Amino acid sequence: YLSLLNKQMTCFYSIDTNNNKLNLSSGLSNIKINSTPPTVGSYLAGLLEGDGHIILPKFANGKISYPYIAITFVNKDLPLINKLVEMFGGRLRFKNKENAIVWIVNTHKELINLITIINGYLRTPKIIKFNSLIVWLNERYHYNIPIHSADSSSLNSNGWLSGFIEAEGAFKVRYSEKRIDEKTNKVLTKGRIEVRFALEQRKNIGPHNEESYKPIMLKLHSFFCFNTDLRESKHNEGETYWIVEVTSLNRLNLLIEYLNNYPLLTAKRNDFEDWYKVYQLIADKKHLSEDDKLTIKIIKSNMNKKREVFNWDHLVYLNKV
Incomplete structure (x- = not known):
């Protein structure tokens, strides 16, 4: 062997x-x-x-x-x-x-x-x-299944990134209200509403394999047109990860266009769709009215681990294959 x-x-x-x-x-x-x-x-x-x-x-x-x-x-x-x-x-x-x-x-x-x-x-x-x-x-x-090198094509060229996001990506909504000290009128925290996307991957494939994930994370970094260095984050008992985190609406639009072509298929699709609603409100500058702030607050409270209602209509995509 x-x-x-x-x-x-x-x-x-x-x-x-x-x-x-x-x-x-x-x-x-x-x-x-x-x-x-x-x-x-x-x-x-x-x-x-x-x-x-x-x-x-x-x-x-x-x-x-x-x-x-x-x-x-x-x-x-x-x-x-x-x-x-x-x-x-x-x-x-x-x-x-x-x-x-x-x-x-x-x-x-x-x-x-x-x-x-x-x-x-x-x-x-x-x-x-x-x-x-x-x-x-x-x-x-005695088969002759071909052996390929790693795919080096653009991430935009196929559905690989969609599958990888299912495993490692996260769609997040930040909602914080402005807090003022009643006695001094000093602003304690600024109100902030934003959408972000984050994808983390450990630095190496595992303890017995030092092959690095840095090349693919750099490719993802370039997908969003960053010209800064790839960031690292540490958690899980000190383990180091590569992280790509995006908050710019223009850069996030690159991801939205990609996922329109190569859709998510897990339950994460529901979070992406709700996340996109908030993205659209911010892009249209409609996120600061009291009604829309309430809408965003409700959306955030029902996303990711808090989600209890799921829609699986998107699975019809697989009926086409």
């Missing part, structure tokens, strides 16, 4: 990635590969690189444990997860204590299908493990 990994390390960056057409050998002729539009493949790749795991085969006591791909969602995303299972197969593992559901794809046919759909769209260091899996499958089953 180690010899296979040595082989794959020499080919990750040497294969021509301009030809993204699948080159499956006759070994796959009896496996039906779904014809799925690139938007969905790139979206799923972004999801995998944000909240997914690639488990390579293990050898123990003369037996082999079969590889699988798993993507973790929060419980409220169950309608989307059920749709993905309907489309691509897999099974669900419910982790109630963690408020999470893990979508696991591990049967041979379904795993090959998912790999085929997302192959060529990965952008982060997770591509190393993904390609290791392909090498193992090619060697063991």
